[in-house]
Amino acid sequence: MFADRANIYVRSGKGGDGHVSFRREKYVPNGGPDGGDGGRGGDVIFVVDEGLNTLSDFRHVRKYKAQDGEPGSKKNCRGKDGEDIILKVPEGTVIKEEESGKVIADMSGENKRYVLLIGGRGGKGNQHYATPTMQAPKYAQPGQPARELNLLLELKVIADVGLVGFPNVGKSTLLSRVTNATPKIANYHFTTLNPNLGVVDLEGGKGFVIADIPGLIEGASEGIGLGHEFLRHIERTKVIIHIVDAASTEGRDPIEDIYAINKELEAYNVDISKKPQVIAANKIDAIYEGDEDPVAKIRAEFQPKGIKVFAISAVSGKGLKELLYYISDQLEALHEAPTVFEQEFFPEFEGTSDEPYTVEYDAENNEYVVEGPRIDRMLGYTNLESEKGFTFFQKFMRENGILEQLEALNIHEGDTVRMYNLKFDYYK
Numbered sequence: 001m002f003a004d005r006a007n008i009y010v011r012s013g014k015g016g017d018g019h020v021s022f023r024r025e026k027y028v029p030n031g032g033p034d035g036g037d038g039g040r041g042g043d044v045i046f047v048v049d050e051g052l053n054t055l056s057d058f059r060h061v062r063k064y065k066a067q068d069g070e071p072g073s074k075k076n077c078r079g080k081d082g083e084d085i086i087l088k089v090p091e092g093t094v095i096k097e098e099e100s101g102k103v104i105a106d107m108s109g110e111n112k113r114y115v116l117l118i119g120g121r122g123g124k125g126n127q128h129y130a131t132p133t134m135q136a137p138k139y140a141q142p143g144q145p146a147r148e149l150n151l152l153l154e155l156k157v158i159a160d161v162g163l164v165g166f167p168n169v170g171k172s173t174l175l176s177r178v179t180n181a182t183p184k185i186a187n188y189h190f191t192t193l194n195p196n197l198g199v200v201d202l203e204g205g206k207g208f209v210i211a212d213i214p215g216l217i218e219g220a221s222e223g224i225g226l227g228h229e230f231l232r233h234i235e236r237t238k239v240i241i242h243i244v245d246a247a248s249t250e251g252r253d254p255i256e257d258i259y260a261i262n263k264e265l266e267a268y269n270v271d272i273s274k275k276p277q278v279i280a281a282n283k284i285d286a287i288y289e290g291d292e293d294p295v296a297k298i299r300a301e302f303q304p305k306g307i308k309v310f311a312i313s314a315v316s317g318k319g320l321k322e323l324l325y326y327i328s329d330q331l332e333a334l335h336e337a338p339t340v341f342e343q344e345f346f347p348e349f350e351g352t353s354d355e356p357y358t359v360e361y362d363a364e365n366n367e368y369v370v371e372g373p374r375i376d377r378m379l380g381y382t383n384l385e386s387e388k389g390f391t392f393f394q395k396f397m398r399e400n401g402i403l404e405q406l407e408a409l410n411i412h413e414g415d416t417v418r419m420y421n422l423k424f425d426y427y428k
Contacts, residue, residue, distance in 0.1 A: 004054065004055060004154065004155035004232070004233075005055065005152070005153065005154050005155070006055045006058035006059055006062075006152075006153045007062065007098060007150070007151070007152055007153075008058050008061075008062050008063070008064060008150075008151050008153065009062060009063045009064070009148065009149075009150050009151070010044045010063075010064045010065075010085075010087075010116065010117060010148065010149055010151060011044070011063075011064070011065045011066065011117070011146050011147065011148040011149075012041055012042065012043055012044050012066045012117035012118060012119045012120065012146050012147045012148070013040075013041025013042035013043075013065075013066040013067050013068045013069055013082035013083075013119040013120065013146060014041045014068040014069065014082075014119075014120045014143055014144070014145055014146040015038055015039070015040055015041045015068075015069045015119065015120030015121045015122040015123060015142075015143025015144040015145075016037075016038025016039040016040075016041075016068065016069035016070045016071040016072065016079035016080075016082075016122045016123065016143045017038045017071045017072070017122075017123045017140065017141075017142045017143050018035060018036070018037055018038050018071075018072050018122070018123035018124045018125040018126065018128075018140030018141045018142070018143075019035035019036050019037075019038075019071060019072035019073050019074060019077075019079075019125045019126070019140055020033075020035045020125070020126045020137075020138055020139065020140045021033070021034055021035045021073070021074035021075075021125075021126070022034060022136065023075075032127075032130060032135060032136070033125070033126040033127045033129070033130050033135075033136065033137055034074055034075055034076050034125075034127055035072055035073075035074065035076075035125030035126040035127055035140050036072030036073050036074070036075070036076050036077040036078045036079065036125045036127075037072045037078045037079065037122050037123065037124050037125050037128075038069050038070070038071050038072045038078075038122030038123045038124075038125075038141075038142075038143045039069030039070045039071075039072075039078065039079035039080045039081040039082060039122045040069045040081045040082065040119050040120070040121055040122050041066060041067070041068055041069045041081075041082045041119025041120040041121075041122075041143070041144070041146060042066030042067045042068075042069075042081070042082035042083045042084040042085060042119045043066060043084045043085075043115050043116075043117060043118050043119050044064065044066050044084070044085055044087070044115070044116045044117040045084050045085070045086045045087070045113065045114070045115050045116065046086075046087050046088075046089055046093075046095060046105065046107060046113070046114045046116055047086055047087070047088055047089070047112065047113045047114075048088075048089060048090070048091045048093075048107050048108075048111075048112045048113070049088035049089065049090065050091065052088060052089065052090040053090050053197075054090065054155065055089065055090070055093065055153050055155055057088075058153060064085055064087060065085065065146075066082055066083065066084055066085040066117075066119055066146075067082035067083040067084075067085075068082050068143075068146070069081055069082045069119065069120070069122050069143055070082075071123075071143070072122070072123070072125045072140070076125070076127060078122075079122060081119075081122075082119055084119075089107055089153065089155075090155055091107060091158060092107065092108050092155055092156050092157050092158045092236070093106075093107040093108075093153055093154070093155050093156075094106050094107070094153070094154045094155075094156055094341055095107065095114070095116065095151055095152075095153060096151065096152040096153075096154065096345070097149065097150070097151065097152070097345040097347075098149075098150040098151055098152045099150065100345060101152065102344035102345035103341045103342065103343055103344045103345065104116065104151070104343060104344075104345045104346075104347065105343065106340050106341040106342075106343075108158055108236075108340055109340050111340075116149070116347065117147045117148075117149065117347060118147070119146070120143050120144030120145055120146055120147070121143065121144045122143050122144075123140060123141035123142045123143040123144075124140065124141040125140050125141075126138065126139060126140045128141075144377070147347065149347060154232060155233075156232050156233055156235055156236055157197060157211050157233045157236065158209070158236050159197055159209045159210055159211035159233075159236065159237055160208040160209050160210065160237065160238050160239065160331055161200075161208055161209070161210040161211070161237055161238070161239050161240070161241055161327055161331070162210075162211050162213050162233065162234045162237035162239075162240050162241070163175065163210065163211065163212045163213055163241050163243055164213050164234065164240055164241070164242055164243070164261055164265070165242060165243035165244060165257070165261060166244075166245075166252065166257050166260075166261065168245070168250060169243045169244055169245045169257075169282055169283075170243055170245070170282040170283060170314040170315075171212045171213075171243050172196070172212055173314040173315060174212075174243065174280070174282070174312075174314040174320070175196055175198050175210060175212040176198075177314055177315075177317060177320065178198070178200050178210070178320055178324060179198025179199055179200050179210060196211065196212040197209060197210070197211050198210055198211075198212075200324055200327075200328075202324060202325060202328055205324075205325055205328045205329075206328050206331070206332055207328075208327065208328060208331055210241075211233060211237065213231075213233050213234055231264070231265070231268045231269070231272075234265065234272050235269065235271075235272060235339060236339045237275065238275065238276070238331060238334055239275065239276045239277070239278065239327060239330055239331060239334075240265075240272075240275050240276070240277045240278070241277075241278050241279075241280050241323075241327065242258055242261065242262075242277055242278065242279045242280065243279075243280045243282050244257050244258055244279065244280070244281055244282065244298070245257075245282060245283050246281035246282060246283055246284055246287065246294045246295050246298065246311065247283040247284065247286035247287045247294070248294065249283060249286055254281065254294060254298055255297065255298060255301050258279065258298075258302070262277075276330055276334070277307050278307065278308050278309075278310065278323070278326065278327060278330070279298060279302055279307055279308070279309045279310070280310050280312050280323055281294070281295045281298050281309055281310065281311050281312065282312055282313065282314050283313065283314075283315075284311045284312065284313050284318065284319070285313040285315060285316055285318065295309065295311045308326065310322060310323040310326070346392065346395075355372065355373040355374035355377065356372045356373060356374065357370065357371065357372030357373070357374045357375045357400075357402075358370070358371055358372050359402060359405040359406060359409065360409075361409050362418075365418075366415075366416070367415075367416045367417070367418045367423075368406055368409060368411055368415060368416065368417045368418070368426070369417075369418050369419075370402055370406075370417060370418070370419045371419065371420065374400070375419055375420070376420065378393075378396055379419060379420060379422065384422070406426065411426050412426075413425075413426060413427050414426070414427070
């Protein structure tokens, strides 16, 4: 069975606890604190594997945990960092938060590697807490907790062109004829259970990627049959080739079929129904002479609506050249990048909204100080050296009302803001 959806649980590694210990050597009777820091927990990382084309591996294993950081030990020994867990997915996988269905990451285009959950920061050992008034601290910082998420993975294939139509109209035959794809072909409904991708190479023209979307039936948009599993693969395509059996070899009316499939596309996602469409009237070699020309009827119905109709035979190859070069010209005129789903859910924010923080002015050091568990947690999970991390940091400051509170304290551009060990100049 083709797998293009999977529900999994992921957890990053917990940070190792800091250690409490004191130097105990023969000639150092009153040794100071020497507790080491805990190691950092492992990250949960998704990477694109070009060799994969299904999510079937995630059907068998549903829980994935990164390694915890080791606790610190005596003699200032730092705990070992936990190992990251790397999850390999096919290109086109969309990672969503399970409950809300919101997109976390789209593993397509330039996004080949995505750090979903950052491991907890290791706790500091008691050596960091020695002061002139407390030279033997018996306290060490615990490691930051692990983070966890329930995910929904969905594979939405990436292709320029999608082939749609009822079962047995010749989509697989067409794909095998014009590309390097080798789909299984037989005279059974729903023979094709997975979208087959192929590359069309055109002499003197620009090639493109084409996907055979498995046969649809009426009610597919409501999930009847394998409707939803198939329809989601059309979301990224730029042009749709609608294949119909012009010869009505199974007694179906090709014009009714076209309207029925378009109705399903519109019901599933109205944006899909607005994509440029071309009709390929297939099996013309099975039309008997003397019969009323069904292709002419299809053209009369749809060409006034701006939908081009091509008469083809996927078996003999007749009419395919004209169809493919027309599609190539259409794609070149569109100049559209493939659909990439924007991030809607930010794991970094989760669980921080109820934690306190303070915003105060430190007159002695002429600094504005922002501290508290919410701030400490955010800094522990944010890489401010990356563009994405810094963008998240700015969003965190704005959406948590921190910028508003700093302005209420009369902060000016160029003033210093301190968040624990982080200092930066304030600019609007």
